[in-house]
Amino acid sequence: MxxxxxxxxxxxxxxxxxxxxxxxxxxxxxxxxxxxxxxxxxxxxxxxxxxxxxxxxxxxxxxxxxxxxxxxTLAGGPFACDESLRVFEDKGEAEEFARRNSIEFTEATEDEMGFDICRIRFLRDEYSIEYQFVRSALHMITIRKGNA
Incomplete structure (x- = not known):
């Protein structure tokens, strides 16, 4: 399973x-x-x-x-395809998805050692999903219990 x-x-x-x-x-x-x-x-x-x-x-x-x-690995190995976790081409696509689907979100941009790192966090009642973009490409997804 x-x-x-x-x-x-x-x-x-x-x-x-x-x-x-x-x-x-x-x-x-x-x-x-x-x-x-x-x-x-x-x-x-x-x-x-x-x-x-x-x-x-x-x-x-x-x-x-x-x-x-x-x-x-999002839909591979021991994990089922999860419609709640999506792969976005860039931060703009993630923002557009959130707006279209009435998902509350926050965003932040910072420069770490010469790299532009952008984060967009989708806030839900029981969890949050944070997408991290480095050089405009999706680099990592973090899911957290609660929406902090």
Whole structure:
């Protein structure tokens, strides 16, 4: 059975779908704690480089963020095609899609080491989807529990 990215948000680290996925890809989960006493919450991080995925779990071991770094995996391997996650040619296309579909969104642009990085975040009640564009090309998608 194929998994859905958005349905994984809020899942427990030890939920059956995630355990199966992590076992299949020999994933190690790393516990990151606030070693410098900066009042940062502890978290758990897991990566599947072959799928271009990074999972961030909170201190309660619930999936809060999922970074999709390899856009070719959106509808491949263990994941079903998800109509909520789209690949846009550029930020303008993403903005137009949001407007046409009455999706609330925010946008930001910054310069990091000479690269124009544009982000557009679609805000939903239970999650957000952030599209990151580098040099006008879609570079990464981040989905987050909640719409912060």
């Amino acid at each position: 194929k998994m859905n990215y958005l349905e994984l948000l809020g899942s427990d680290l030890k939920s059956e779908p995630l355990v199966d996925l992590f076992e299949r890809h020999d994933v190690s989960v790393v516990y990151e704690y606030d070693r410098k006493y900066e009042n940062r919450p502890d978290r758990y991080v897991a990566q599947i480089p072959s799928l271009g995925l990074e999972f961030i779990f909170d201190d309660q071991r619930k999936l809060q963020e999922l970074f999709i770094k390899s856009l070719g």
